[in-house]
Amino acid sequence: MLLYGAGGHAGVIAGIARDCGKTIKALFDDDLQKTEVAGIPVTGSYNTGLFVNEPIIIAIGNNLIRRRISSQITHCFVSLIHPSALVDKTVTIGTGTVIVHGSIIQANSQIGNHVIVNTGASIDHDCKIADYVHIAPGVILCGNVCIGESSLIGAGSCIAPNITIGKNCIVGAGSIVTKAVPEGAVVRGSSSKVIRISAL
Numbered sequence: 001m002l003l004y005g006a007g008g009h010a011g012v013i014a015g016i017a018r019d020c021g022k023t024i025k026a027l028f029d030d031d032l033q034k035t036e037v038a039g040i041p042v043t044g045s046y047n048t049g050l051f052v053n054e055p056i057i058i059a060i061g062n063n064l065i066r067r068r069i070s071s072q073i074t075h076c077f078v079s080l081i082h083p084s085a086l087v088d089k090t091v092t093i094g095t096g097t098v099i100v101h102g103s104i105i106q107a108n109s110q111i112g113n114h115v116i117v118n119t120g121a122s123i124d125h126d127c128k129i130a131d132y133v134h135i136a137p138g139v140i141l142c143g144n145v146c147i148g149e150s151s152l153i154g155a156g157s158c159i160a161p162n163i164t165i166g167k168n169c170i171v172g173a174g175s176i177v178t179k180a181v182p183e184g185a186v187v188r189g190s191s192s193k194v195i196r197i198s199a200l
């Protein structure tokens, strides 16, 4: 298979590919200063004529860059799921998507194209994750959460059940989201407060 991108995220994907028994035949990056990833030499800029029958993954963490590059690629896309991930049989996963080590995806969730479900993230039942989303390491999505296209859910965040997050949003690392987030919003923080005292 082929990788596009030679940064830190490409190192993670190279490891997943190795653990899935796949060989990286070429690794493209437009930054010609980059020379190798995980011992794999950078081939050069993307070349439509090289290994035309090999599938490719865009190994770039930035959602908007991943989306832009995907429209320029002529190779077919492939998805990778690390063997340590637990993905329920009812889950659907699009093309170009990577499910990283230790993540869990529960029943009836739908994961789009070119999504990153990063290290140890937990996506519970009936979630809908649109294309080009990045679910960062350690995120918890409770049941029936919807994430719009190209949004980033920052590391360690928790999204409460039944919440919808719009397109092109950023949820800051460590946030707890309990209300819907409108398209394009950047949100962060968690503010637990006493909301009532239960009778004993």
Ligand SMILES: CC(=O)SCCNC(=O)CCNC(=O)[C@H](O)C(C)(C)COP(=O)(O)OP(=O)(O)OC[C@H]1O[C@@H](n2cnc3c(N)ncnc32)[C@H](O)[C@@H]1OP(=O)(O)O
Pocket: 118, 136, 137, 153, 154, 155, 170, 171, 172, 173, 174, 175, 186, 187, 188, 189
């Ligand atoms: C494998 C991987 O690494 S995947 C990486 C996935 N990426 C992430 O999880 C990061 C998500 N992004 C963030 O959390 C960002 O910090 C954002 C979007 C919330 C804010 O980014 P920016 O607007 O650039 O804010 P900036 O870095 O200038 O910080 C502004 C202030 O907010 C604080 N701040 C930034 N992020 C957070 C956060 N997540 N929670 C609480 N405070 C924060 C900063 O400390 C700073 O405080 P100060 O003014 O007192 O110094």
